[in-house]
Amino acid sequence: MTPTTRLDLPIPDISCGACAARVTRALTALPGLGEISVNPVTKQARLTLDGATLPQVQVALADAGYPATLPVTRLSIEGMSCASCSGRVERALSARPDVAEAQVNLATHRARVTHAPGLTPQALARIVTDLGYPATVMQDGPAAPPPDEVPALRRAVLTAALLTLPVFVVEMGGHLVPAFHHWLHDLVPMQALWLAQMVLVLAVLAGPGRRFFTTGIPALLRGAPEMNSLVALGAGTAFAFSAVVTLAPQLVPEASRQVWFEAAAVIVTLILTGRWLEARAKGQAGAAIRALVALTPDEATALRDGQPVKVAVADLRPGDLVRLAPGERVALDGILTEGSGPIDESMLTGEPVPAAKVPGDAVTGGTVNGLSALTYRVTATGSDTVLSRIVALVEEAQAARLPVQALVDRVTRVFVPMVMALAALTFALWLGFGPDLAHAVVAAVSVLIIACPCAMGLAVPVSIMVGSGRGAQLGVLFRRGDALQKLASARIVGFDKTGTLTQGRPRVTAIWTEGITRDQALRLTAAAEARSEHPLAAAILAEAQGLDLPPADEVTAAPGQGLTARVEGQALRIGNRAALEAAGITSDPGLMTQADKAASEGATPVHLAVDGLHVASFALADPERPESAKAVAALQAMGLQTVMLSGDLPATARAVGARLGISRVEAGLSPEDKLTAIRAMGPGSVFVGDGINDAPALAAAETGIAIGTGTDIAIESADAVLMSGDPTGVVRAIRLSRAVMRNIRQNLFWAFAYNVALIPVAMGVLVPFGGPQLSPMLGAGAMALSSVFVVGNALRLRRAA
Structure with a gap:
């Protein structure tokens, strides 16, 4: 990258030369910028980065009141298997000075990048791909689900298991049943057994286990080791040591001539099994989004020249008339034009009671019609529908980074290098103080295998993924x-x-007048309120239905100060007691007494003054x-x-x-x-x-x-x-939030405690005290189960209320 980077930033809030001058001053005050030019006509700022970064420019512009509008690119990324992978991708994207923010989600295998307009999505994808994680640019609209890894992983697990089973039975069966060991070695020479095991394990490593080596070794050579690197080193070391013992035993001290072929094969098989179970669980974690996307039917019955015709929903356009049969799902958002009846909106709002609909009411795509035949006019299609916007919001929340994630990022950034250092230390200590070379190799391999940054990386995002999806189901x-x-x-x-x-639908419950009739008071007030959007205005207009309303001029509304207008040459002021007092209008005692009594019972008084005289009071109640x-x-x-x-x-x-x-x-x-x-x-x-x-x-x-x-x-x-309009949704939101954070704390405790407790055991700290030395196979099983546990624990949120 060149030392300087040119940026053209859209700043839509620039409206004049003075705005442009303020933006220029804000940018000039930021060190590391050059060639600053702000154009109020194009509403753009052109500058070069010479030490400063886009996030710093963003902050400077926001502080000045003129934030830049930046494009957002979403990437789908393959090959990320642990927090080290996602952290490395995120750091590589964030390192660009023309990237404002990069968020990489391990659970969804996606990245969300906010960047300068001059940086193309394809260039961002190349940055990630060059790291060894193939990336593609995602299109706008609801994201397609990531490729289903489950079938490929299932085939890999079955293949690895079939190849590993003979090796495992030959090696471990002899330990469990001594008679079997003697019978087998009398039947087949040991060297031949070792050669057969070597061939089978080589098939495991080169076939199902190849993914660990093709990803992990290049990452290790680039100086950025991750989870696949640990597995490749552990299984590869066990296999290489055993192969040397088999093919060139003279190179190994006689006391150390043991083979660990079964360890290498079982490590790969168990970790693949863990990833298979994890992929299945993660598929369930994304079920909420898939269920939302599936709510839209593929076909609908449109009216063409007055005749019903089955058409693809994708072919519908705003303005089309669509018939809705009883029990049919609404295809797109619209306005009911014919018929009335209940529509079940529970899948979108969480409301169990169907909503009664009459002509003029809105209907939402994805909801289910009741027992009536209805017709509606389409008002929104594609990404403009409520359902599409819901899916987009849930996807955005699932990709979000919680503040608690910062702790995980700091740990995982150094985790894999630290584990490799501990494995090297373990090997050196066992070689110096242990019985033989074989024990040193086994201890080092155990440390490499048992470490699990996967569980750490999944602890937060998978809980967010399931929790936000459950939230959408609850409305x-x-x-x-x-x-x-x-x-x-x-x-x-x-x-x-x-x-x-x-309910936000107040109605007039009483009108008191002084020196004016009820209809006159209502007529004047409704004429002025016809220009207002306040809920109380709608109530007064509803009460005045049937009256001839004169035109109102000079209508002015001030928050908290009521409304003023001129109707039929008379100056009106409408509002509460404070509005009258602010205008210097003396309240009528009789009217105010009635209004105060209504207020004490929960009604809202609204007063009318005509030409400076208080002549009427209204009581409006909102249940x-x-x-x-x-x-x-x-x-x-x-x-x-x-x-x-x-x-x-x-x-x-x-x-x-x-x-x-x-x-x-x-x-x-x-x-x-x-x-x-x-x-x-x-x-x-x-x-x-x-x-x-x-x-x-x-x-x-x-x-x-x-x-x-x-x-x-x-x-x-x-x-x-x-x-929905149900305030108990606030209770559901807080309960769900508490459940998600409790779930995240459980996941983080498990992920960290697992490593803190078992890495020392794998190193052999218990051996001097008569304790066990953890085998690589047990380490692989524990490591695989830790990720499955974290994802499985997060899935419990699907039942949260």
Whole structure:
């Protein structure tokens, strides 16, 4: 690579020359950059890296408020077998100054690379391929499952087992049954038996075991040994020593003339068996994604010129009309145009009760129709559908790197070289203090074989893979992988009220007037609210159906300050008590008394002032969701504090909070007050909102959870998204997060404790005290089982609730 690298970075937030100047100043202040040029027309920054790196440029631009938009490339990688492999690939990608971030996932055999636009995906694939791990660029959209390794590994295991069995029976049968040993050696000379064993074991190593040598030896020669290198060294050393004893015994001291052919063959067979079982288990770990992808049917019944025609789902386009038979699966997202009935959305939202649908309601691809014949108009296809976005979010979460992974990376980076050093030390000590050369070889081989970075490398990603997939089945989508870790340490959960703990569909329950009729008050208020998107506005408009609404001018809404407008020449102000007071309007005592009484019962008062006079008050009630009280009780039973943060009147919020059992209620909050309250919650804070108006609050919390329907999954501010409107999804999310982190801790303990305990045993530290010396075969079996244990333990998360 040349010392300098030229970058052209898209910066979409540049809108004028002043923006470009600020970006230029931010870049100029960063050492190691040259030839800086920022163009406000093309919205690009051109620069050269001369010591600085792209991550540093990213930070500088983000701090200035103008982040660069960088492409993301996904790679499918073959040949990674342990944490050393994935760590080496990740370091090679991250070493490029024009790579902003590289994440390599051992469990999925994929990499996600954020890089400069000038660095092509093919160049990234070549970097990985040149390391000895063939890589291909993955296309956009939901990823295809990785190639199924199970059949090839099963054939390799069976072949190795058939070739190893005679060697194992000949060698170990004599130890177990002395009479068999004597009978066999009387029948066949020992030299002939050793030669037969050598041929069979050579077939094992050159056939099923060839993968260890073709990958491990080149890695060793490049100075980057990994798991295959340890197996190749261990099995190769055992075979080579035995072959010398067989073919040139004079080169070995007589006391050391023993053969270990069965050890070399059994090592390969057992490790292949472990990888086969591991591949089968990992296939089950990805079952959630495959199940989601399989929800879309291959064909649908489209209406062509009014006639039903069977067409491939891939041929459907937005605007097409599709018929849906009873019990049929919805092919793509759409809007119901004809018919009504229940649709089972449990596979997407986790809601067990089917959702009633009427014309105008949205239907989601992958859901199942009930007993009615329906027709819907397609609104989204391909990667734009809710199901595709869910799959993409789950895949992104599965590829994420948790903070706990950093510890594993630091250990695995030095693990294999450390094991090789310990094997060399073991050989030297046994050669100096042991009985003979053969024991020194066996001890060194045992150390090489028993070490297992595979279990370490799989401990975290396989748990994330299974946990995030289980979350999707429960209707919980983790947009960011680290949310899995942060939610486990949640301490306090803050809820928005409207649309989160309540149904978000308020209705007018009472209207009081002074000097104006009810219909006049409703007519003027609805005319102004027709331009508002607030949920309360929808309730007032619904109440005013049938009335002739005049046009409204000069409509202005301010958060927390209500709405102002001019209707029929009259100046209107609509809002809460604070909005009237801010405008200097005197409240009518009679109207305010009625409104305060309604507020104490949980309703929300809205006041109308016309030309500076308070003339009407409305009471709007938003019923609590049936599941809200259950969710609050479950969170408190888990030891979490619950808080309601609402912009509603204190009396209204307190009434709702009391009915739901909320620990603390903070009401009358402006958006700025809500942000302050969330920041004051400190570490372990969780905020749950409806995902639209609460975007700043979701971003401010340590973990933001957006609650709503499937169409809300694109909310960028949240760390996790609940597909349904059920607040008990928060309980499921936290329980799942705790289960995943508990599972990761168990996996890491097993992976580290296994090596800490058994490597010294393999070295022979127990022998001076009368203890056993671990054989290479037992070491191979233990090593294979450690990876299987880690993956099997992670699979228990498929039953997490």
